[in-house]
Structure formats: C-alpha cells, structure tokens
Amino acid sequence: DIQMTQSPSSLSASVGDRVTITCRASQTISSYLNWYQQKPGKAPNLLIYAASNLQSGVPSRFSGSGSGTHFTLTISSLQPEDFATYYCQQSYRTPLSFGGGTKVEIK
Amino acid sequence: EVQLVESGGGLVQPGRSLRLSCGASGFTLDDYTMHWVRQAPGKGLEWVSGISWNSGSIGYADSVRGRFIISRHNAKNSLYLQMNSLRAEDTALYYCVKDRSSGWNGYFDYWGQGTLVTVSS
Numbered sequence: 156d157i158q159m160t161q162s163p164s165s166l167s168a169s170v171g172d173r174v175t176i177t178c179r180a181s182q183t184i185s186s187y188l189n190w191y192q193q194k195p196g197k198a199p200n201l202l203i204y205a206a207s208n209l210q211s212g213v214p215s216r217f218s219g220s221g222s223g224t225h226f227t228l229t230i231s232s233l234q235p236e237d238f239a240t241y242y243c244q245q246s247y248r249t250p251l252s253f254g255g256g257t258k259v260e261i262k
Numbered sequence: 263e264v265q266l267v268e269s270g271g272g273l274v275q276p277g278r279s280l281r282l283s284c285g286a287s288g289f290t291l292d293d294y295t296m297h298w299v300r301q302a303p304g305k306g307l308e309w310v311s312g313i314s315w316n317s318g319s320i321g322y323a324d325s326v327r328g329r330f331i332i333s334r335h336n337a338k339n340s341l342y343l344q345m346n347s348l349r350a351e352d353t354a355l356y357y358c359v360k361d362r363s364s365g366w367n368g369y370f371d372y373w374g375q376g377t378l379v380t381v382s383s
Binding site (some may be wrong): 156187188191195198199200201204205210242245246247248249250251252253254255256 | 297306307308309314321322323324357361366367368369370371373374375376
C-alpha cells in the first residue's frame with residue numbers, strides 16, 4: 156500500500172504570508188496527486204488535481220507542483236478564508252490514500 | 263447542480279450491521295467511479311471503498327476488507343455501503359464522493375455532507 160506523509164502537521168502563519176505544505180509518497184505515484192481543503196464542520200473541497208492543475212473556481216494563489224514521490228502545495232499570499240486543514244491524496248493505485256493533514260492556523 | 267445525499271447512519275452496537283445509502287443527482291451516475299470516504303471524530307480522512315462506473319472494479323481499504331461491501335444501482339442513481347461486523351473504530355462521518363473519472367486515477371470533485379455512524383454498546 157502507498158503511504159502519504161504530509162509535513163508539517165500544523166503551522167501558524169499571518170495573512171499575506173507565503174505558505175508551503177509538503178506531501179511525500181512511499182513509492183512513485185507519477186502525478187496522481189490531489190489536494191483538498193477542509194474547513195471545520197464542512198466536507199473537503201478539491202483544490203488541485205494531477206499535482207498541478209487548479210480546480211475550476213479555486214483562487215490562483217493556490218498552486219501545486221511535484222511528481223514521483225515529492226509534492227508541494229503553495230499558497231502565495233494567505234487570506235483569512237484559507238485557514239483550514241489541507242490534505243493530499245494519491246490516486247495512482249488502490250487502496251487510495253490520504254496524507255494525515257496540515258492544519259493552517261492564524262498566528 | 264451536483265448533489266450527493268447520504269443516509270442510513272446512526273448508533274449501532276459492536277458486531278452489528280448497517281447499510282448506508284447515497285442518492286445522486288445533477289449528473290449521470292453511470293459515467294463515474296464513486297467512493298466512500300470516512301473521517302473519525304477529530305481525525306483525518308480515510309478512503310474506505312470505491313466502485314467503478316459499471317461495478318466491474320471494486321476496491322477496499324485494508325481496514326474494512328471482508329466486512330464492508332460497496333454496490334451501486336445506476337438506474338436508481340444510488341450508491342450503497344453495507345457495513346458488517348462493525349467495530350468501535352468504524353465510528354466516523356461517512357462521505358459519499360464522486361470521482362471525476364470512470365476509473366481509478368481521477369480525483370474527488372464532489373462530496374456529500376456525510377452521515378454519522380457511531381458504533382458503541
């Protein structure tokens with residue numbers, strides 16, 4: 156099975172900061188990596204698919220990069236509505252799997 | 263507008279069974295793979311199971327394989343999860359999730375609001 160490891164598990168940042176979250180796969184997953192944002196009490200929302208493709212309607216301050224085993228999600232200028240938990244997910248092989256999540260909190 | 267509405271959750275004793283349902287609307291169900299994803303209270307996301315568009319390919323997480331059965335009825339626009347031999351660690355909010363693809367290499371583009379399953383004596 157493919158294990159997904161996110162880092163950090165949490166971070167504190169200020170509005171306007173550039174934020175980077177890392178996701179590593181235990182084996183190569185090509186570009187089959189997706190990112191989701193989840194706010195408290197809400198279902199997750201797709202941000203990035205296939206490592207670097209911005210989902211329709213998602214602000215351009217979100218971007219994704221990487222391939223193989225190492226991936227990053229970057230928020231170029233953190234906004235108040237971005238404080239949430241972020242998850243990576245591999246769709247290369249079943250069983251599909253998520254990272255443990257990164258909680259972005261207000262500094 | 264795509265909508266996914268889960269039902270069937272509730273309080274159940276360990277060892278008992280429960281069947282979850284998901285009603286889909288706003289899209290053609292038989293074009294897409296569908297999944298169940300769960301989230302234990304205060305924890306992260308866990309993929310539970312998925313089923314391809316024609317039920318020809320099915321996958322399960324190791325934690326539920328042999329106990330849970332996923333199925334779909336495209337004509338009824340419905341997805342199901344039969345959960346047997348339930349354990350306390352199955353307690354979670356269960357989401358019905360639509361895949362962007364008809365296979366396994368897609369992504370989760372729509373989520374329901376979830377149905378809560380609590381396993382406790």
